[in-house]
Amino acid sequence: DAGVIQSPRHEVTEMGQEVTLRCKPISGHNSLFWYRQTMMRGLELLIYFNNNVPIDDSGMPEDRFSAKMPNASFSTLKIQPSEPRDSAVYFCASRYVDSTGELFFGEGSRLTVL
Amino acid sequence: AQKVTQAQTEISVVEKEDVTLDCVYETRDTTYYLFWYKQPPSGELVFLIRRNSFDEQNEISGRYSWNFQKSTSSFNFTITASQVVDSAVYVCALTPSGGSYIPTFGRGTSLIVHP
Numbered sequence: 001d002a003g004v005i006q007s008p009r010h011e012v013t014e015m016g017q018e019v020t021l022r023c024k025p026i027s028g029h030n031s032l033f034w035y036r037q038t039m040m041r042g043l044e045l046l047i048y049f050n051n052n053v054p055i056d057d058s059g060m061p062e063d064r065f066s067a068k069m070p071n072a073s074f075s076t077l078k079i080q081p082s083e084p085r086d087s088a089v090y091f092c093a094s095r096y097v098d099s100t101g102e103l104f105f106g107e108g109s110r111l112t113v114l
Numbered sequence: 115a116q117k118v119t120q121a122q123t124e125i126s127v128v129e130k131e132d133v134t135l136d137c138v139y140e141t142r143d144t145t146y147y148l149f150w151y152k153q154p155p156s157g158e159l160v161f162l163i164r165r166n167s168f169d170e171q172n173e174i175s176g177r178y179s180w181n182f183q184k185s186t187s188s189f190n191f192t193i194t195a196s197q198v199v200d201s202a203v204y205v206c207a208l209t210p211s212g213g214s215y216i217p218t219f220g221r222g223t224s225l226i227v228h229p
Contacts, residue, residue, distance in 0.1 A: 042221030044207065089157065098215050100147050102161040
């Protein structure tokens with residue numbers, strides 16, 4: 001079975017540009033998470049969805065960040081406008097709602113904002 | 115609120131050495147789950163182990179072993195006879211048993227194994 005699929009794997013953009021990261025969770029998983037990983041802070045939870053509904057977006061840094069999950073098999077994380085401090089690896093992960101089991105992570109999207 | 119601390123930012127060893135990665139956690143929950151993930155250079159976090167807070171038995175899987183001590187709130191990970199392929203970032207996490215079951219992650223420890 002396919003794992004969590006993220007695209008793009010790498011993105012280099014200039015400050016002020018819009019960035020859209022995409023995620024396809026594992027089929028059947030109904031909870032989806034977006035994380036940001038940096039050396040300084042490790043993995044930070046940005047937002048998570050249960051059954052396509054955003055449950056907690058308190059980790060979203062600013063209004064420049066937005067996330068959507070229009071259906072069970074697709075989610076986007078958008079940054080507009082992007083800034084150099086947004087440079088990080090963004091991970092998507094999925095699992096079943098209210099599971100105490102592990103998260104299944106994608107390979108991440110490495111974002112560099114110049 | 116939960117907290118997971120991995121005080122070791124980076125560890126460097128020579129192949130065949132044993133190495134222990136520390137993980138200390140804080141939680142008010144009586145029931146919780148502890149995890150270790152491996153993050154190789156390719157980037158994806160790969161699940162290694164899950165431990166229930168009621169199960170304090172140590173676990174061994176090949177060259178990997180885990181020491182869970184509730185009294186010290188620690189869940190340490192030891193690699194015996196390390197190999198170059200063990201080079202990765204290792205991340206410890208805690209998931210509470212109630213509420214939203216949202217995991218809290220440590221910052222990770224980068225392990226470099228030199229040939």
